[in-house]
Amino acid sequence: MQESDIKFLEESFKKYYFEHFDLIRVPERTSEREFGYQKFNSGMTRHIQIKDDKELHLLFMQNVPSDVYCSNAYYSFPNLPMNEKDWKEADLIFDIDAKDLNLLCRESHTISICNECNEISKKLKQCRKCNSTKLEKKSLPCKNCIDSSKDEVFKLFKILVDDFAINKENIHVYFSGNEGFHVYVYNSQFQQIGSRERSELSDYIMLRGAIPETFGMKKFKPNRSSFPDFDDKGWKGRFSKYMYGTKSKRSKIISELLVNGYSSFQKTLDNVSENIGVKIDPNVTMDIHRIFRLPGSINSKSGLTKILCKDISKFDPYNEASFLSDDTIEILANSPLEFKLKNKKFGPYNNEKVTVPIFAAVYMICKKLARIA
């Protein structure tokens, strides 16, 4: 990224942090967390301990970071190197990202930037100009991406409450600032479990590693009576609703399953898992030392804010997560895709000088689809 772009983004971010510090949610037990930040074109600075929101405010104003992170873990000594921190516990976190959902819309709103010649195009396999395969992909997520991510959040929420008896008030959903959602679970029975345990929990939520016996299909002498019912709790009930469709079809479907046999059932399970398993990123959930984007801070991949979704069903990130100025600026835009922000349409732009509001300019520059003219 060129100097003038960085200067522009830093100014815009600083203004946001100055005016909207109230949006920053200083996590509880602040001084037990590890903080970290990045500046544009620079590496990560982490292992920082912060006492209170005043100190945090100072960090924003002094460093003008591109991204700020905070651990879900609680440590005795958050500022020491990793193996001396003395890990105490960690909130449970789930990451749901549109890019992991295998959505069909994806290709229509993804572009590639060639690492060799900087050519921007909708061709995703090879650079159309120099044929290089070293491409950086950028996506401008669409409504379908956001809605599909929300569906995953709802599925996750239901399992957390129904299967794991987690109190609804202890589940917070945040828009990640780019293409998905972060779901935080506080004060649950899972605070102190380690990485391997969290990986198992992920498999449960994703419906991975299930064996036919769990859903009533025995290897030897299978019989109808062991198959799950519509009203069963947990995955058995969800499996029934998905597989049978209606209560009246249960009997017929079970007959089919029995005829097809055990190994076919395992394949059916894989298919069921793909369809009703929750698509979380298991690597995020099992990492108990990770630092996560701080709620209320800007995501430098988009210029949008990571923000708490009070009513997720109505939440519209392109309206509710953009807090930058409406003042205008001239930029050189090269975006083959059009996009909508704060109810205004922008693009497509073909390497042209345009004057747009700062929030849209930041969005494009963050996506590497524009630079300061």
Added chain:
Amino acid sequence: MIALGQDEIAKYPFLADAGQYLKDKGFSLEQFGTDPDLKQLIDKAYDRILVAADGKIYKSDLIEDHVSKEAALPREVFSFLLAIVLLKLCGMHTLIKRFALAEARRAEKYLERDLSNISDESKKELAIRVIDDLFSVQVEKQDDYFVIPVSDYLKHSINFHEREWKLINRHIENGLVFLTPHETVRLIRKELGTYINSKIINAKTPAMIPGFEDSVNKLALLSKKFATFTVTTGEYPPCIKHAIDVLEKGENLPHSGRFMLATFLLSKGQTVNQIAPLFKNAPDYNQRITLYQLNHLAGTSGSGTQYSCPSCEKLKTQSLCFATSECDNIINPLQFGKKRK
């Protein structure tokens, strides 16, 4: 410590304080080496270890929870305590491990029987208390099942590799896992083994006692049988081959895949400089960062921690596992192609 009745000590001898028990019964170790009547008990103890070393469970004189004869009870406990003395004198860790595991499985049977005991509430309570006291697992009875919090379940179940122990294959309601008495006890087998093992390891080793030498020598010979040799084919497991393929094609290998590949090769003795060129084709290749990260994994920079190759289980979760029949139920890619001889 839980107060134990006569039958309980015979069932769970590891809960007893060994020295105190002998004293209470009015015996000293030396007597067992010299008194011809008591000397039989050393043979019994030796048998108990032999059975364990064979991977079997020691058949005790207990019949249906009760001691068959009045005299059998001390014998039952003595053979356990003497077995520990023999193991300490012999000092072979493979034997101690095998013995601890076999004793754990023996105790497991009694725990299970006590848990499912419907006629005697106190037996069930004792079993629940043993599980809670020793392993901090809070078990509660709910209808025909025992239920424990999901988080407690996970802490133990992650040590199992069989798929039926995966959380997804369990019945869960309200944050609780439902288990049969058998499963409840099976869940803590390893910890029970570890508990018995640590009790033996931490016990004081006495000086050689006259009359014990023969059995100790026989044990030392026995333990040699368990030394194993392994040979490797040198071929890479499918997950590693796949990762190398992806990189060679210039496609993106996720961070977790790069971690696996690097830690695997480091464990196989390759150097950072040998491994680094593999990543050259990655779409986001940066030599400086690659070297920094490899050195970090190797423990030559940063915290000095040497990172190890992730388990097959973890790789499955990360969609990095491409197991073939050749994998043969290994639990870590590093074991691929290793044959015990």
